[in-house]
Structures are given as structure tokens and as C-alpha cells.
Amino acid sequence: MSKKSGVAIVVGSFHKNECETMLAAAAGAIKERGMDLRAVVRVPGSYEKPLATKRLLLRDDVDAVVVLGIIEHGETAHGRVMGQSVSDALVTLQLEFMKPIGVGIIGPEVFPTQIQPRLVGHAVAAVAAVEVMLAGAESPYEIGA
Ligand SMILES: Nc1c(NC[C@H](O)[C@H](O)[C@H](O)CO)[nH]c(=O)[nH]c1=O
Numbered sequence: 605m606s607k608k609s610g611v612a613i614v615v616g617s618f619h620k621n622e623c624e625t626m627l628a629a630a631a632g633a634i635k636e637r638g639m640d641l642r643a644v645v646r647v648p649g650s651y652e653k654p655l656a657t658k659r660l661l662l663r664d665d666v667d668a669v670v671v672l673g674i675i676e677h678g679e680t681a682h683g684r685v686m687g688q689s690v691s692d693a694l695v696t697l698q699l700e701f702m703k704p705i706g707v708g709i710i711g712p713e714v715f716p717t718q719i720q721p722r723l724v725g726h727a728v729a730a731v732a733a734v735e736v737m738l739a740g741a742e743s744p745y746e747i748g749a
């Protein structure tokens with residue numbers, strides 16, 4: 605049985621190419637930090653991320669989950685409500701399972717021009733947070749401005 609921490613990734617499909625960039629950045633960060641990528645689950649959108657995450661947290665070989673995606677700015681409050689609802693669900697799952705969840709969801713209500721500059725930073729920050737929480741240490745990680 606591997607002594608390495610096992611991490612799974614849940615990634616959305618809105619702005620598919622950008623999400624794949626986030627996925628690649630997160631997968632690379634997991635490897636660089638000496639952790640094992642145990643699974644990648646692609647979901648239609650952010651509302652499906654909590655269920656996919658809970659399924660993964662139930663696995664004995666998954667010690668943490670990284671959740672990636674983009675919630676865009678729309679014409680209504682849909683994105684804002686989605687962001688709040690999904691964030692609340694993911695935080696609740698962390699406490700239910702006592703396993704870290706690194707949240708790398710850009711937005712909510714992000715404008716198209718704001719997405720590209722945030723893709724790698726949000727993905728890597730989510731992995732870095734999981735690494736720190738698995739180690740049980742205070743975070744030395746200073747999230748960039
Ligand atoms: N508009 C965005 C969505 N919408 C899709 C929902 O998350 C969900 O898949 C649908 O309501 C079916 O249950 N998802 C995102 O991740 N980002 C968005 O900007």
C-alpha cells in the first residue's frame with residue numbers, strides 16, 4: 605500500500621479548455637509535491653461537484669480532493685447562488701469526512717477577461733492547501749495577491 609497521500613481531482617466542464625488547463629496544473633502540482641493522483645472525475649458543472657467529491661471522499665485510497673472549475677458572470681444571480689451553495693457544501697464535506705478539500709473554483713461571477721490570469725494560480729493554490737492540511741501544519745503558504 606502506497607505511503608504517499610492520495611489525492612483526487614473533480615473538475616467541471618464550463619469553459620472546458622480552461623478547465624483542462626487547471627487540471628493539468630493541479631496534476632503537475634500533486635506530482636511535484638510527492639502525492640499520488642488517484643482519480644480524475646469530470647462533471648457537467650459546479651452543482652455536480654459536491655456529489656462527485658463525496659463519492660471520492662468515501663474511498664479509503666483518497667485522502668483529499670481538489671475541486672476545480674469556473675463560475676462565470678451571467679445576467680442573473682444564478683452564478684452567485686451557485687458559488688455560495690457549492691462552497692458551503694464543500695466546506696461541510698471537509699468537516700463531515702475530516703479530509704481536506706482544496707477549492708480551486710474561479711469566481712463566482714468571473715468575467716471572461718479575468719479567467720486566464722487565474723487558471724494556474726487557483727489550481728496550484730488548491731493543491732498547496734491540501735498538502736498543508738494533510739501535513740497538519742499551519743499554512744506557510746501565502747496566497748498570492
Ligand atoms: N453556469 C455555470 C454552471 N452551470 C451548470 C450547473 O453547475 C449544473 O451543471 C447544471 O445546473 C445542471 O445541474 N456551472 C459551472 O460550473 N459554471 C458556470 O458558470
Ligand SMILES: CC(=O)[C@@H](O)COP(=O)(O)O
Pocket residue numbers: 675676677678679680681682683684
Ligand atoms: C453562471 C451561469 O449559470 C451562467 O452560465 C448563466 O447565468 P445567467 O443565466 O445568470 O445568465
